[in-house]
Amino acid sequence: MNIGKALTIAGSDCGGGAGIQADLKTFQERDVFGMSVITVLTAQNTLGVNGVFPQTLEAIEAQLDAIYSDIGTDAVKTGMLFSEEIISLVADKLLQYEVQNIVVDPVMIAKGGAPLLQKQAMNALKTRLLPLATVVTPNIPEACEILGLSTIETLKEMEEAALEIQKIGPKYVVLKGGHLEGSNKAIDILFDGENYHYFETKRIDTIHTHGTGCTFAAAITAELAKNHSIEEAVNVAKKFIQAAIEDSLCIGSGIGPTKHSAYRKREI
Numbered sequence: 001m002n003i004g005k006a007l008t009i010a011g012s013d014c015g016g017g018a019g020i021q022a023d024l025k026t027f028q029e030r031d032v033f034g035m036s037v038i039t040v041l042t043a044q045n046t047l048g049v050n051g052v053f054p055q056t057l058e059a060i061e062a063q064l065d066a067i068y069s070d071i072g073t074d075a076v077k078t079g080m081l082f083s084e085e086i087i088s089l090v091a092d093k094l095l096q097y098e099v100q101n102i103v104v105d106p107v108m109i110a111k112g113g114a115p116l117l118q119k120q121a122m123n124a125l126k127t128r129l130l131p132l133a134t135v136v137t138p139n140i141p142e143a144c145e146i147l148g149l150s151t152i153e154t155l156k157e158m159e160e161a162a163l164e165i166q167k168i169g170p171k172y173v174v175l176k177g178g179h180l181e182g183s184n185k186a187i188d189i190l191f192d193g194e195n196y197h198y199f200e201t202k203r204i205d206t207i208h209t210h211g212t213g214c215t216f217a218a219a220i221t222a223e224l225a226k227n228h229s230i231e232e233a234v235n236v237a238k239k240f241i242q243a244a245i246e247d248s249l250c251i252g253s254g255i256g257p258t259k260h261s262a263y264r265k266r267e268i
């Protein structure tokens with residue numbers, strides 16, 4: 001029997017809320033076959049990131065070769081890549097294996113403030129990875145970093161930023177408005193190169209949003225792996241993350257994770 005095959009190339013979050021763990025839970029929920037390439041081990045919990053342990057380039061390359069020499073993928077997501085060297089290796093391998101349906105979540109800073117991408121890696125992210133992306137999913141601070149802007153404060157500015165990021169090379173840009181100040185809505189914008197599509201939900205008043213960006217991008221990846229259109233993929237991902245945040249979990253004493261099974265339970 002055929003099943004969509006989705007791969008996450010990202011960091012491990014031992015606390016289970018973000019990174020590889022969030023991605024695999026999301027793939028499972030969306031009924032695709034999930035695989036992982038671990039770039040970095042992090043020691044983190046709801047209170048913050050205590051340690052970052054990059055894997056060797058040899059280990060990362062061996063994982064990618066193992067998957068692409070045998071199984072292959074229908075869609076791929078990149079998350080925490082951390083260093084210039086890891087970004088370059090991943091870009092080389094995506095090109096070597098002519099990988100399609102690449103979702104780049106440009107992870108830079110954890111909710112607690114810990115850096116997840118080295119400053120000197122920003123250029124490689126822009127020049128090596130974004131041009132290969134089918135879709136890139138920055139939040140507002142990440143969009144500002146990519147474009148060298150100090151703020152994005154309005155929907156109009158979000159539209160302009162999405163257009164500028166699309167010029168760097170990705171086919172589609174999804175600019176997430178979770179960080180937009182002063183709104184009681186969570187509005188994400190998809191720019192497809194011609195038109196803007198808005199995805200709007202009620203903002204949920206909770207601190208428990210650890211891993212929302214990972215989960216949202218993983219849900220897009222899963223839908224692309226099932227050959228759904230980008231609009232349909234973002235639509236499902238938005239509903240998926242909304243349900244997951246609505247039922248988010250008060251686990252640990254800091255910023256808790258979201259509940260990945262919430263959307264499935266509502267569908268039943």
Ligand SMILES: Nc1ncnc2c1ncn2[C@@H]1O[C@H](COP(=O)(O)OP(=O)(O)OP(=O)(O)O)[C@@H](O)[C@H]1O
Pocket residue numbers: 018110111138139140176177178179186187188201202203204205206209210211212213214216238241242245
């Ligand atoms: N409080 C909220 N209520 C409803 N939706 C939210 C809320 N916060 C974020 N979202 C939605 O969650 C998704 C992820 O957005 P967000 O801006 O939080 O990403 P992120 O900052 O990259 O996440 P992370 O910090 O986990 O990487 C988007 O669809 C966004 O609109």
Ligand SMILES: Cc1ncc(COP(=O)(O)O)c(N)n1
Pocket residue numbers: 010011012013018019020042079080107109110111112116209210211212213214
């Ligand atoms: C391994 C890894 N990848 C991504 C994030 C971002 O998630 P958040 O900003 O919600 O902490 C994280 N904390 N850890």
